[in-house]
Amino acid sequence: MSDTGAPSPVDINSPALRTLAGADPARALTILKRALELQPDNLGAWLNYAGLLRASGDSEAALDALNHALGVEPRSFHALLMKGSIFDRQGNMPKAGRTYALALLFAPPIEQLDPPTQTALARAQAVYETYLSDFNREVWSAVDAKSGREGARDRQRVNRFLDIISGKKPSYPQKPTDYYFPGLPPIEFFDDEMFPWMDAFEGYFPDILAELQAELDRGAKTFAPYVQLPMDAPVDQWKLLNHSDTWSSLAMKSNGRVVEENAPRFPKTLEALALLPQPVVPNRSPVAIFSALKPRTKIPPHHGVSNTRMVVHLPLIVPNHCGFRVGSETREWKPGKAWVFDDTIEHEAWNDSDQLRVILIADIWNPYLTDYEREMYAAILGAVDAFHNEAVAYSEAI
Template identity: 30%
Template sequence: MNVANDESKLRLLQQSLKQAITEKNSPRIAATVEQILNITPADVGLHQLLGEVFPVLSTKEDARQQFQALVDKCPYAYSSRLVLARYHERAGDIEQAFRHYLIAVKTANLKGFWLNQLSTAPWARPFVAHAMSFIEQQRQLQVRQWLEPLQHQFGEQAMTRVRKAMLMYSGELPLVKCDHRQAPTFLYIPDLPTAPVFDRNVLPFAEQYEAAFSDIKDEMLSVLNCRSQFKPFQQDKYGDSLTAGGDWDAYFFHRHGNTYYESHQQCPKTSSALEALPLVHIKAHAPEVCFSLMTPSAHILPHRGVTNSRAVLHFGLEIPTDCRLNLCDVTEVQWQEGKIFAFDDTYLHEAWNRSCQNRVVLLADIWNPYLEQEEQLAIAQLIENIGVFGELTAAVAREDI
């Protein structure tokens, strides 16, 4: 940011505003105020001035065109865009209304406004409340449109849990969890049996998978010899590491819907064993499959997973003493070499390696064993839809910010 240039620009805009006020030129006042607020966003008086000039501007016959011209000139002008959206809504142009409401709200939020009553100018509060309600209604309508063909394809009874999950996701139904200790960060599937750690008898692939232990461990040790092939596993949404004391690294086979073909080529027997698992394949989302390495003294801090539609499967490969997975306030699980277990990571959980050796497991996202195949297919499609919708709305918001 060039402070000198901003100060110079601000002085010119302030002079222009004085002249526009003298001339009672409402379009020019609004446009100039929006430009000044982009430099000095916390000027309460200017926010109030917008609230005073908008009703005057709105009496013009070509008001919508004037607001459109204003946001074309000042894409960041979230207050003016809020009013423009209202015009589109009244004209029955729902798509454009949704687009402008969404951009207005996201832009204001990014600048620290419209987050609550205190961060919203008094004149804008009813408009913002209406915009939020409109956006929510459109999202709920979109979810119902996604559900309709799936209910037709699989039958309403088979989609009972999925439908309820999506209506809770959209906010149309309140979020009611079977176990209050679960707290997915994205999507909750209701009415599944409560299982922080899944019984082995619901994992029919267990013995076949464990039979590949020696081959998988040999391949793991081979790639571990080239330590650079392991990358830091994860950071939280703020960019902070989820690990203290030591490192949590991974050698990926799948991640975010991407396949790491070189890893499969380097570890063909592991790759073959993975093919027999009910992995969660969702475009651009899942599965996450890797050799998960915790170095000595590593502590993976408490965190939660995104959805209980999956289970996280662990296969113990190299397990020293003093290593644990702790489902906070539920139970502790100790890895065993050559053995698997699966747990629901929407429960708060942490892990530690208090030994002086590496701990390595083969980690994989599988479907929650209690989901029927029709539900798996529907959930995969719906999550893809949500992802595409999210990308589109983010792109719309970025388009003019």
């Protein structure tokens, strides 16, 4: 005990106090209350005090004590778990579910918890899953009741909003590595109807595939590692792919120009690319490449350079067990079916097959940029390069 007669923080959590709480809970409550008057920021005391109040059946007082505990530490797992358990006992499933959600967010590894807390955590998980199911059913029913002739495409953004607020899917913002242009919407995959050239572009699929296959039959010696960062650079997630032919590319357009040494072998590919509204930014864009991913290779999550341009994929050779994720949406490539996505939203790709995967990749202007904004963007980046007296290799069309 301290000189004031109140227990110290060590005393509050001592075996003696726990024994007293079991034999004389009223006395233990008095001791804890006095300690909290002197030490209002003592998280352990608030948790013990709330636990005793809950055990005594005074749920409202226990909730008040837990709110004080969360005032000391808003991320307190034990306070959130106990608070959720009180709502759970009261049958208030919406509050229990939302409170348990926070407890689960801040839960330590399960092996660090004692058996009773592990049991409480399992209960929290079960209640939270029921809460999510009930929440989704209620909200989706309200949307369905209000919807008329709208189809899935009309409701795409509404459905995405519901997924986010229900916790079914997270929200992924645009995070360009270099150039963020404000006011452009973050769209994971764009609707094909936004691009009148899409059908004609996909119509070139057989010719492009034939040109690619002829190149592969020659040994694919023209493909080079896609990631070629300096060996002394902090390569982070690119360590396994840097200067590796497990992910390689063959350029049709690079640094704003057609790659002349490759052009004669790919006339139809270049003819198809001419249909696209590719950005014209001197020394930077347009860009178009064949991207080859060897078996059992993964491209880690990453972000593109600028949200002023989007990326087109035309799958050419796609074995089973290949996939692609942009934000919260995962898709499988289908040979001949192109799509447009925002690569400044976190995305990743993988080839879990035993065969090579190859797609044609190209950049296009973001359809939400005006003609004036496109012109100014190109002029600004031209000025940036002129100031630094260098041409920037703009190869992040992934």
